Amino acid sequence: MPAFTPRTILPRLVASVFALALVAGCATPPPADDKEAMVEWEQVNDPLEPMNRTVFAFNQAVDKALLKPLAQAYREAVPPYGRDRVRDFLNNLRSPIILANDILQGAPDRAVQTLMRFAFNTGFGIGGLFDLAGASGIPYHDEDFGQTFAVWGIGEGPYLVLPIIGPSNPRDGVGLVAEWLGDPVNLYIDRVGEDWAMWTRSGLAGIDKRESLLDTLDEVERTSLDYYSAIRALYRQRRDAEIKNSLGEKPTPGMNVSSAGGLSNESH
């Protein structure tokens, strides 16, 4: 068995994150009697900021040297039609995980959607290469364990920038590990001993994701004063919307700007 299996990498990753936290230290909270600063501190939710900034800088270096050029090359080399096939295929592979999370979140309607999509696309869509279900009115939705934990009422914990993976938090990080170890597709690949397939899948998923974010991240970097905190704010709000499944669906009556700490009229 090669040394680079998920089971050997994870403990190393976790250990290096903790080591970094010890070296980089924590951010200093404001004095307790400064109420507004305290509220702000809690909203920002980033007590590990010095460490996070270090990892963020590392990620940016890796991104500039490797990930972004790869994503750009992928966009150059593969026409949109081909990239759509890759995305549809990867999305279809996620179906078992999404189905499990739909069920764990107590969303039977969405579970049925996921199941029907999987059956339809795997069969008629030639192993998932074509999202025929989406074209005929059953849209794709994503779910993951982090979202399920959130639905169960588990808090996110402090903001955490993971090496390579990027913005996250302990809850979503644990979710990621659970997914990585429990994904039926990965388990099957592991059982038949074709590890290359798992790495190819993860690599492709990473490049597909980075390609889809090329323009957005460039824009955020171009227009922000502090890229790190802009990404932090955007990530947390986006995640909040994903958990509530509030995007592209009927808005919930109570929706307001104050999600993820949001806007209150405290400025007066």
Add this chain to the structure above:
Amino acid sequence: MFSRRSLVAVFALLSLLALSPSARADATADARAFIQKLADTAMTTVAVKGLSDEERSKRFRALFVDTFDLPEIGKLVLARHWRAATPEQQTEFLKLFEDIQVYTWTRRFKDYGGETLEILAVAPEGETDMIVDSRIKREKLEPVNVSWRLRNKGAEGFRVLDIKVEGASMAFTHRSEYTSVIQSAGGKVDGLLDAMRKKAAQMSADNTAAAAAAAPSRAN
């Protein structure tokens, strides 16, 4: 005396009851019309092909200043630092904020064309605000969900207070970012203004460079 006063009160209450449903319906229709007009104006005046960058940014600025509540956004974004700032700092902040937004959006509008806005829902938010949920449909690309927070300014009509794009609020994101910059400048608003000045200058230069690159024949 007593009965007359209570009569007035009853009458006021009755008229309020009679008026409020229709007033609310009016406000909803007004908010919808405001956003539709804003989108139409943006598409027909700013997102026009073949405009010079200067003209495009002039048009965007006019629309932006006219439809967004910049002073109120400034207060939201700077939060507690707004009150700590001197009037001069506040003025300069608003000016720089406006400039940065103009540079940001002028460049984006250059690539736009063929987008249409569909309004999904309009709902009141608190006493003075309305939330308009919309979806921007793009050619060959996934639609974008945009939620607008409008403030009713009475006689002036509505002004945009915040935009949420795919769940991310512009004001919240800027506040988080600017607070962080102020913090790393030792809590000084001047530190933020300095960073904003640099950013505005850099973006302005970038836009000019991009325009020159797009029209090499003019450079020769």
